[in-house]
Amino acid sequence: MTDLEIRAKLLEAAKMHVPFDGWSDASFQAAIRDTGIEPGLARAACPGGATDLALTYHEEGDQLMLERLTTEDMSQMRFRDRIAAAVRFRLEAPDDKELxxxxxxxxxxxxxxxxxxxAIWNTCDKIWTALGDTSDDVNWYTKRATLSGVYSATLLFWLGDESPEHADTWAFLDRRIDDVMRFEKFKAQIRDNKLLSGLLAGPLKVLDGVRAPRADAKRQQTGMPGRWTMQG
Incomplete structure (x- = not known):
């Protein structure tokens, strides 16, 4: 079996233990026993033990969200509603809230x-990318940072929400998305305002040099999260 296959088997076996023991070594050891996978192979596939399984579970939810985004018809939605829908799809992806x-x-x-x-940053990156974001400047970071805040706050609200079909959570999410859209509008207004853009010419010029990360050989060697280019 490949490492991916081993992690998948361990994750499925661990799910029944996590509600009682958490994403702990006890759950990890129970999954090893339940699957009959040799402990050395299990540790090689999951050096971080149960933490690796928790991250795999999170990535599993991301994949389910992406699959749903490709099957749902959102062509008539406003863009802010598409963002809200993506976050909702992600929260609805898990098969057990306790996990x-x-x-x-x-x-x-x-x-x-x-x-x-x-993990949350990567989820929000996948949402923006799936929705067609092509930004390659500082906006790449601000979009993901603001959405990470929205996702985190909504997740915590959702965990404690006992309203029918989580109606209160979706109302909370809509309010947070409105905050994001106001922030994006505010950024655009600064750029368009001659007085403000003049006063902030220096900082804006520096930010104009910020570029989104790219998976090229140089970045892989340096491990840098992004890049900066000199503006003339």
């Missing part, structure tokens, strides 16, 4: 906070 709750608990720990933040 998500346990994941939030895990990634709220300081030792795993960076991994959790990266």
């Amino acid at each position: 998500v709750r346990r994941g939030v608990t895990l990634f709220s720990l300081p030792s795993h906070g960076a991994e959790g933040a990266r």
Whole structure:
């Protein structure tokens, strides 16, 4: 079996244990026993143990969201509604809310906070990319940063929401998306306002040099999250 296949089998076996033991070594060991996978192979496929399984579960949800985005007809939706729909699809993707709750608990720990933040950032990157975002400047970062805030806040609200069909969550999400759209409008107004753009000419010129990451050989070697180009 490949590492991907091993992780998939371990994840499926772990799901029944996570609600009781969390994304912990106890759940990981139980999954190894249940699948009969040799412990050495399990550790080789998941060096981080249950944390790797939690991240795999998160990525599984991302994939389900992307698949739904390709099957739903959103052609008549406003763009802000497409963003809201994508976030909703992502929250509806998990098969067990308790698995998500346990994941939030895990990634709220300081030792795993960076991994959790990266997972949410990647989710929001996938949403923007799927919706056709082609920005290659500082907007690439601000869009994903603001949506990460929206997603995180909505996720926490959703976990505690007991309203019918999570109606309160979707209302909360709509309000947060409105905040994002106001922010994007504000950025455009600064650019279009001659007085403000003049006062901020220096900072704006620096930001104009910021570019989105790209998967080229140089970035892979440096590990840099983006790039900067000199503006003439």
